[in-house]
Amino acid sequence: MMAQPQQPITSACTPSAKRSHAPYLQVNKLWKHYGNFAALKEVSLEIEEGEFVCFLGPSGCGKTTLLRAIAGLDPQSRGEIVQGGQTISRLPPEQRDFGIVFQSYALFPNLTVTQNIAYGLRSLKKSRQEVAQKVNELLETIGLPDMAHKYPAQLSGGQQQRIALARALATEPSLLLLDEPLSALDARVRLHLRQEIRSLQRKLGITTIMVTHDQDEALAMADRIVVMNHGIIEQVGTPEQVYRRPVNAFVANFVGTMNLLPVKAANQQQVRVQSRLINSRSYKSKQMDAAWLAFRPEVAEIKPVGLHLDGNRYEGFSGTVLHTEFMGNFLRIEVSLPEFQQSVQVDVSSQHTDLTLCAPGYQVCVSVPVDELQVFERYNNSAATGAILSGKNEEVAA
Amino acid sequence: MSGVAADGLQVSGGAQERGTVKADKVRLSRQDYLQRGAVLLAVFFLLVALVLPLGTMLIKSLQNTEGEFVGLANFIGYIRNPALFQSVLNSLQIALISTCVVLSLAFLFAYGLTRTCMPGKKTLRALTLLPLFAPSLLPAISLIYLLGNQGIFKEILMGASVYGPIGIVAGMCFWVFPHVLMIMITALSNSDARLYEAAQVMKASPVRTFFTVTLPSAKYGLISAGFVAFTLVITDFGVPKVIGGDFKVLATDIYKQVVGQQNFQMGAVVSVILLLPAVFSFAADRLVQKKQVAMLSARAVPYVPKPNPVKDNIFLGICLLVVSAILLVIGMAAYASFVSFWPYNMELSLQHYDFESVGSSWGYYFNSLEMAAWVAVIGTCIVFLNAYLVEKGRAFEPVRNLLHLMAMIPMAVPGMVLGLAYIFFFNQPDNPLNFIYATMAILVLNSVVHFYTVCHLTSVTALKQIDGEFESVSASLKIPFYVTFWRVTLPVSLPAVLEISVYLFVNAMTTVSAVVFIYSSDTMLASISVLNMDEAGNTASAAGMGIMILLTCLAVKGLHWLLSQQVLELTQGWRNR
Numbered sequence: 022m023m024a025q026p027q028q029p030i031t032s033a034c035t036p037s038a039k040r041s042h043a044p045y046l047q048v049n050k051l052w053k054h055y056g057n058f059a060a061l062k063e064v065s066l067e068i069e070e071g072e073f074v075c076f077l078g079p080s081g082c083g084k085t086t087l088l089r090a091i092a093g094l095d096p097q098s099r100g101e102i103v104q105g106g107q108t109i110s111r112l113p114p115e116q117r118d119f120g121i122v123f124q125s126y127a128l129f130p131n132l133t134v135t136q137n138i139a140y141g142l143r144s145l146k147k148s149r150q151e152v153a154q155k156v157n158e159l160l161e162t163i164g165l166p167d168m169a170h171k172y173p174a175q176l177s178g179g180q181q182q183r184i185a186l187a188r189a190l191a192t193e194p195s196l197l198l199l200d201e202p203l204s205a206l207d208a209r210v211r212l213h214l215r216q217e218i219r220s221l222q223r224k225l226g227i228t229t230i231m232v233t234h235d236q237d238e239a240l241a242m243a244d245r246i247v248v249m250n251h252g253i254i255e256q257v258g259t260p261e262q263v264y265r266r267p268v269n270a271f272v273a274n275f276v277g278t279m280n281l282l283p284v285k286a287a288n289q290q291q292v293r294v295q296s297r298l299i300n301s302r303s304y305k306s307k308q309m310d311a312a313w314l315a316f317r318p319e320v321a322e323i324k325p326v327g328l329h330l331d332g333n334r335y336e337g338f339s340g341t342v343l344h345t346e347f348m349g350n351f352l353r354i355e356v357s358l359p360e361f362q363q364s365v366q367v368d369v370s371s372q373h374t375d376l377t378l379c380a381p382g383y384q385v386c387v388s389v390p391v392d393e394l395q396v397f398e399r400y401n402n403s404a405a406t407g408a409i410l411s412g413k414n415e416e417v418a419a
Numbered sequence: 420m421s422g423v424a425a426d427g428l429q430v431s432g433g434a435q436e437r438g439t440v441k442a443d444k445v446r447l448s449r450q451d452y453l454q455r456g457a458v459l460l461a462v463f464f465l466l467v468a469l470v471l472p473l474g475t476m477l478i479k480s481l482q483n484t485e486g487e488f489v490g491l492a493n494f495i496g497y498i499r500n501p502a503l504f505q506s507v508l509n510s511l512q513i514a515l516i517s518t519c520v521v522l523s524l525a526f527l528f529a530y531g532l533t534r535t536c537m538p539g540k541k542t543l544r545a546l547t548l549l550p551l552f553a554p555s556l557l558p559a560i561s562l563i564y565l566l567g568n569q570g571i572f573k574e575i576l577m578g579a580s581v582y583g584p585i586g587i588v589a590g591m592c593f594w595v596f597p598h599v600l601m602i603m604i605t606a607l608s609n610s611d612a613r614l615y616e617a618a619q620v621m622k623a624s625p626v627r628t629f630f631t632v633t634l635p636s637a638k639y640g641l642i643s644a645g646f647v648a649f650t651l652v653i654t655d656f657g658v659p660k661v662i663g664g665d666f667k668v669l670a671t672d673i674y675k676q677v678v679g680q681q682n683f684q685m686g687a688v689v690s691v692i693l694l695l696p697a698v699f700s701f702a703a704d705r706l707v708q709k710k711q712v713a714m715l716s717a718r719a720v721p722y723v724p725k726p727n728p729v730k731d732n733i734f735l736g737i738c739l740l741v742v743s744a745i746l747l748v749i750g751m752a753a754y755a756s757f758v759s760f761w762p763y764n765m766e767l768s769l770q771h772y773d774f775e776s777v778g779s780s781w782g783y784y785f786n787s788l789e790m791a792a793w794v795a796v797i798g799t800c801i802v803f804l805n806a807y808l809v810e811k812g813r814a815f816e817p818v819r820n821l822l823h824l825m826a827m828i829p830m831a832v833p834g835m836v837l838g839l840a841y842i843f844f845f846n847q848p849d850n851p852l853n854f855i856y857a858t859m860a861i862l863v864l865n866s867v868v869h870f871y872t873v874c875h876l877t878s879v880t881a882l883k884q885i886d887g888e889f890e891s892v893s894a895s896l897k898i899p900f901y902v903t904f905w906r907v908t909l910p911v912s913l914p915a916v917l918e919i920s921v922y923l924f925v926n927a928m929t930t931v932s933a934v935v936f937i938y939s940s941d942t943m944l945a946s947i948s949v950l951n952m953d954e955a956g957n958t959a960s961a962a963g964m965g966i967m968i969l970l971t972c973l974a975v976k977g978l979h980w981l982l983s984q985q986v987l988e989l990t991q992g993w994r995n996r
Contacts, residue, residue, distance in 0.1 A: 094891050096445040113448040114894035121895045127888035129907045141896025192896055 051100030078249035120189030472844035480687035529603035531734030552972035555657035557965035582664030590658035606640015654833030701831035756963035806878030830872035834932030857939035881915030
């Protein structure tokens with residue numbers, strides 16, 4: 022949990038305040054209760070102007086709840102939300118400034134594409150020509166100029182979602198909220214629309230929050246990812262930070278694949294399994310005992326047994342190949358490690374590896390750079406939270 | 420889960436406990452106030468038009484004629500009176516027999532429609548709807564012509580009299596059949612073809628398949644249909660009134676107590692007793708329907724029947740028999756209304772349609788038309804708007820749930836009970852709404868409330884099919900909810916709205932039970948004049964008026980069909996790709 026220090030907001034609401042260093046959107050200690058169940062537990066977050074932020078997490082983690090609280094559709098139980106220097110947490114949605122796109126598109130089925138996009142322009146009291154011009158501009162922007170007089174049911178899912186986006190952007194809101202906008206689409210359309218939304222967002226420079234449960238989507242699109250679980254924020258960081266330096270086992274496991282080996286903490290640079298000491302990245306040992314030793318499948322290599330490894334730079338784990346899976350551009354090899362009574366996955370390029378080593382039953386050595394061996398705190402009931410790496414500020418090496 | 424949270428969040432453990440106590444209040448916008456005002460208004464409407472009258476009636480049943488509280492004395496008196504208590508037993512007996520008969524017939528018919536390849540399914544289905552368009556008095560009158568003392572087929576009763584249980588059961592079966600059939604068809608349509616394929620692969624015999632696959636999947640539908648039939652039979656007044664003879668049932672008891680003996684207290688007592696089975700079966704039905712939802716999986720493959728000449732012909736025979744019976748009953752009533760003087764002068768004439776000559780009037784028919792039109796227009800507006808508030812309203816959940824709950828009550832209240840409750844409530848001199856007593860307004864109000872629940876459920880179902888985020892989108896676009904209601908929600912729900920209005924019109928045209936207590940000489944209705952003419956011995960004219968009601972309802976239904984075909988095609992072009 023990063024309860025960021027609150028920054029005092031000076032001279033609220035003036036444009037100059039926007040340009041100063043106060044973040045565009047601040048969420049302060051937000052709680053949301055449904056009966057006795059807390060869907061959000063004191064969540065705090067800051068989002069800069071023009072940023073593309075993804076809320077990522079498993080279903081029920083509170084990401085949609087947080088989005089709807091920011092929109093005012095399901096107001097928070099307690100806490101404060103400040104947007105552009107103005108406290109909005111107690112305003113009804115129609116008095117807030119945002120556009121929203123839903124997974125279901127929520128296009129009005131009995132109105133044409135033009136009428137749908139122009140729907141919100143009524144409230145701006147614009148002339149007929151201005152409205153028509155604005156609609157044409159938007160249709161041009163989303164690349165559907167000839168669809169103006171069709172009904173939503175006549176369009177494909179991807180086209181409908183683009184119309185929904187145009188409708189949300191028509192009133193020129195300064196915050197765009199996307200609630201799983203791509204989840205209902207085919208895989209190919211989804212990939213295409215990903216890029217389109219991202220480039221449109223860059224072009225307009227509009228602050229955007231997208232909720233998703235798809236880690237690939239979050240990694241590909243976001244400037245920053247907010248990983249959530251059980252109503253709390255586990256980690257906030259760039260896609261690279263979240264992927265390469267997860268703060269705990271939950272994030273590590275949720276974003277990408279992570280091998281987690283049960284070990285005991287020894288000192289700040291080493292962990293222990295039985296009598297063996299294993300070098301790792303430095304971590305804060307605190308009072309902890311049980312820990313996870315973690316590495317990604319792609320950082321490991323398969324070596325023949327008995328090959329000498331530079332013990333300061335690499336750690337080797339000997340084991341038996343269980344089976345291999347051909348994944349196209351790489352092979353995923355499952356190796357059982359008797360030392361841990363557990364198996365790990367290793368990804369090797371299908372072109373540059375000695376594939377004879379990878380046949381099931383072979384004795385091999387899994388070699389991992391010490392710099393890629395991370396340590397996370399381990400709780401009795403497995404699904405770990407709580408960061409014990411030397412802090413999220415220990416940035417990616419580069 | 421809580422363990423994890425507690426581990427990571429020492430600080431927030433305490434805060435969580437405090438958090439549940441008090442929540443931030445969100446400022447309300449003008450729209451919120453408007454919407455909440457509308458919800459409160461709707462609650463107020465149902466309070467005045469439904470809850471307070473029923474409450475008044477309950478209180479009346481605990482008072483003596485002087486208005487003093489006497490506890491359950493009236494009820495004890497009722498049970499101790501063997502003549503009155505007999506009608507409880509009679510009612511139960513009639514309801515049980517009719518339910519069994521109509522369930523078996525409807526099941527066979529529905530099975531034929533859904534599980535065989537017999538020809539003419541659509542026509543057969545359409546013809547079974549006929550009984551819905553006439554007051555329940557009409558089949559009873561027709562049965563008198565068919566099986567009564569001077570009936571043309573009276574021999575088949577072998578000396579037994581149709582005036583009594585036989586006639587009541589026959590009339591009830593005719594009248595209840597379409598209601599039950601609709602539920603049965605739905606129940607039998609919800610079948611998964613894969614279950615039948617699995618049964619076939621495992622070499623189960625057709626009989627075994629029927630008992631292990633067909634019946635279980637239709638179980639809840641059968642139970643639900645049973646309850647509906649039971650309630651309709653036990654609360655109907657028209658059939659036993661016309662053909663019951665000396666056989667007393669609860670519904671006719673209320674009528675006799677109130678209209679005949681002016682004994683309002685005892686009327687209230689019988690009403691409360693009549694309310695019991697209705698409330699019970701309503702509650703049971705709700706329970707059953709909740710279970711049925713879980714039975715339906717979205718991935719079920721619909722069953723498509725395969726031709727089987729023997730089976731198809733057997734079921735065609737059964738269905739033709741049922742439909743012939745329906746046509747015979749309707750046809751008999753129509754024919755009888757043209758016969759000059761049954762059974763002595765069988766010449767056809769229009770003399771029985773000269774209602775003025777038998778002390779009735781065509782004016783009553785036009786009163787009915789007027790009332791049905793008002794009920795359709797006002798009822799549709801009120802019901803649909805209220806359903807919208809329940810389904811699409813923002814926050815204010817407890818009150819919206821209350822509104823929904825109140826909307827379900829009328830289903831459990833028999834028409835006679837509601838009518839009597841209206842007398843008690845609106846006839847009080849100190850009631851500020853006393854002025855609507857004995858006007859068209861009270862008839863309209865009563866009918867809207869009487870048929871409220873079905874319309875409410877239809878509206879809610881239609882509204883549930885509309886994307887739940889439309890209101891959120893409008894709010895984000897700063898468009899007030901009422902604009903979106905008018906531009907999107909209402910147009911999209913137009914088919915359901917039309918359906919409700921037709922339902923209300925037809926029911927207002929045919930109803931007898933509720934309005935029989937609250938009409939006045941100026942607001943005499945066609946359906947009640949059927950009752951009165953029959954009572955006065957002008958059976959042919961009564962049949963004639965019944966036929967007029969039937970024709971009117973058919974015309975409205977036809978108009979509705981045309982509208983859905985033609986006009987909806989123009990306005991609802993967006994529905995098709």
